[in-house]
Amino acid sequence: MPYAFALTVILALVAALQIALAAGAPWGRLAWGGSHVVLPTRLRIGSLVAVLIYTVIVVIAFTRLGALQVLPQGAAVVAMWIVFGYFALGIVLNAVSRSKPERLVMTPTTVVLTVLSLLIALGAGSLVTAA
Template sequence: MNIVVIAALIQAVIALGVAIFQIALVAGAPLGEYTMGGQHPGKLPGQFRVTATVSAIIMVAQSGHYLAQAGILNPALSPGQNAIVNWFWFGFAVLGLIVNSISRSKKERNTWVPVLLVSAICTLLVALN
């Protein structure tokens, strides 16, 4: 197994973990301090649960994409399309890293900055190859 496959697998697991976190928020888990700037300690209000639902769907799709990049699932995209999507996900990870780095919530920063740093590295390794 080469470094790109390992990076793709790590990213697939990260994306699935984030999706599970978002699903927990949708279900009413009192984790509001760990997301969206920590504006809503405890359970998220309804409109933020909708956002968490959309995020969960996006992260499941991302996980599937990286499982395809690792050769576990059949790719749904052409090699050229995969390259574009790989760079998109890298930009998504970097943007998430920046946004979470400046969050007013210390819990959010301490939880997600390390995760997103690993995510940015993994998505970059896949995008470069």
């Protein structure tokens, strides 16, 4: 279960960044392509939606590993592979960002999230014996 806890901690930190961005913090160079210092309204809303997505991802991860029973196990396995794909795509999107701060901070963060989600999708540390 350590992978799910690590995923949760990192997503909580990224969620804190997104909440700060939604509140008007001048850290927009770290997200959404980095073209704004302070995010416009539509991207602030996107930041809040991202926080909800991160919450769902944590629930999926713990369900996949058998710590929660929110979804059927088969659905949690499929959902966790989708999460892995989401983060893998995020590596590419962050790596090609025009914003140097986003490339330097968010690309490695997303790499770690991708590796953790892969391990969870594979069932590493699972409490369930069959997926």
